[in-house]
Amino acid sequence: MSKQTRYIFITGGVLSSLGKGIAAASIATLLKKAGLKVSILKADPYINVDPGTMSPLEHGEVFVTDDGAETDLDLGHYERFLDENLSQDNNFTTGRVYSSVIEKERRGDYLGKTIQVIPHIVNEIVDRIKAAGKDKDILIVEIGGTVGDIEGLPFLEAIRAMRVELDKGLAMNIHLTLVPYLKASGELKTKPTQHSVGELRRIGITPDMVICRSEMPLDKDLKDKIARSCGVDKNCVIESFDCQSIYQIPLLFMQQNILDPISSMLNLGQLKVDMSDWNTLVKRVIAPSDLVKIAFVGKYLELKESYKSLTEALIHAGAHLDTKVDIKWIDSEKIYSENVDEILKDVDGILVAGGFGKRGVEGKMEAIKFARVNKIPYLGICLGMQLSLIEFAKNVLNLKDANSAEFDENTPEPVIYLIDEFIGKDGSKQIRTHKSPLGGTMRLGGYECDVKKGSILSKLYNGVKTIKERHRHRYEANPKYRAEFEKNGLMVSGESSGLIEAVELKDHPFFIGVQFHPEFTSRLTKPNPVILGFIDAANSR
Incomplete structure (x- = not known):
């Protein structure tokens, strides 16, 4: 494997709070267990500079990193899964991006040019992503919010631009979406997923993998339908149904051989993962x-x-x-x-x-x-x-x-x-x-x-x-x-x-x-x- 950093971009569709952070942390855990040097970045489209002044009732917990950054609670999941200390470089917001760009403009760094979302804001986002990925084998980038949110567009444009810029085999897109269950008809419905992927494609991003959040497992026919309608390989439709513990998710992903298509797309070679110790702890959590x-x-x-x-x-x-x-x-x-x-x-x-x-x-x-x-x-x-x-x-x-x-x-x-x-x-x-x-x-x-x-x-x-x-x-x-x-x-x-x-x-x-x-x-x-x-x-x- 070459020394260049690989990037996995994770977006979410249909609803917020579906568990992008848990999915990102689970994939990172498996890759780390395979011997790779992995880190995660959370990019939040809200305009607050950080969650430090936000009410816990509004945003949930403020997670504090070792270097003193007040960050999104998903960084807590990242650290708990990866067993690594993260830093202020692993979380940034629209507010921080705009503050930095405005500060540079006031200093004259842009030589009097008109400052615009493209290229200046997007370039700032790209620079921050690349800085977080420095010296890593893999950087997983979670984009906060939901596809279709107006405030998230610069972030999506940034990962679209990066995917174009990077050589083939250095980046992939994963889209996590909802497959709701309708009790009245007794059916799992794929239409929200199709619409969400369609919205992604409209802005120039094609997912390589779709992770399906649902209340229950998906049958083969349903997964095949999602693969066809979303244009991904059948082994790239991954289930993430409700579990008794979030710590079961890496095991669930591993059972579906999620690393096989990831390794193939990113040229990672044969990956072997031993999750026996993790499995023992999860059993104690559940029973x-x-x-x-x-x-x-x-x-x-x-x-x-x-x-x-x-x-x-x-x-x-x-x-x-x-x-x-x-x-x-x-x-x-x-x-x-x-x-x-x-x-x-x-x-x-x-x-x-x-x-x-x-x-x-x-x-x-x-x-x-x-x-x-x-x-x-x-x-x-x-x-x-x-x-x-x-x-x-x-x-x-x-x-x-x-x-x-x-x-x-x-x-x-x-x-x-x-x-x-x-x-x-x-x-x-x-x-x-x-x-x-x-x-x-x-x-x-x-x-x-x-x-x-x-x-x-x-x-x-x-x-x-x-x-x-x-x-x-x-x-x-x-x-x-x-x-x-x-x-x-x-x-x-x-x-x-x-x-x-x-x-x-x-x-x-x-x-x-x-x-x-x-x-x-x-x-x-x-x-x-x-x-x-x-x-x-x-x-x-």
């Missing part, structure tokens, strides 16, 4: 031996995609422990001191996730108190750690005014406070911060954390002295209260340049709060140690 019930206390329960990485991380931990993690979703705004015992009486562990804003924090602290007093395994992430400190300060240290400056900037007891930039003892800047367009600064991306010897956290990470995890937050634990916390049994077990990164309760089976987001580094084949330890403790009750 585990044990069951553990976890109370997931949050406030974005209207759209559980807001917590996608965390729910997937729980699945990863469960697979490695051969345990089904049964999530009991609990709206924190509906928890009060009068009903907390009833709500949480039957759970094996309590999880309080991250979030921004004051809404629902009282209910979260009631849940934290219940876990602390009743010695139920507890994991607090980001805001969940901060609230565990406030609850402890209120109810153990008797600091009744204990609060976060996020909720009351004039609180007399700022257990959690805002620091725009942390300055080390030697005067150097120890922590990089990112200025938000909304006015605040945030710690974003991976930071090292020193782990206290002998702590539960140390045991979870197998005695490693320094770990690295990802952050997304504005407020920090105030070190002013550290001595009183530790004097009364709440130990700081992780810190970074003087900042409190992790706390845990002594004389408790498992009570840990972490400022970082452990879910961002969890993978099916390598669950995060903190989340794995939490589920193990809950399962051991």
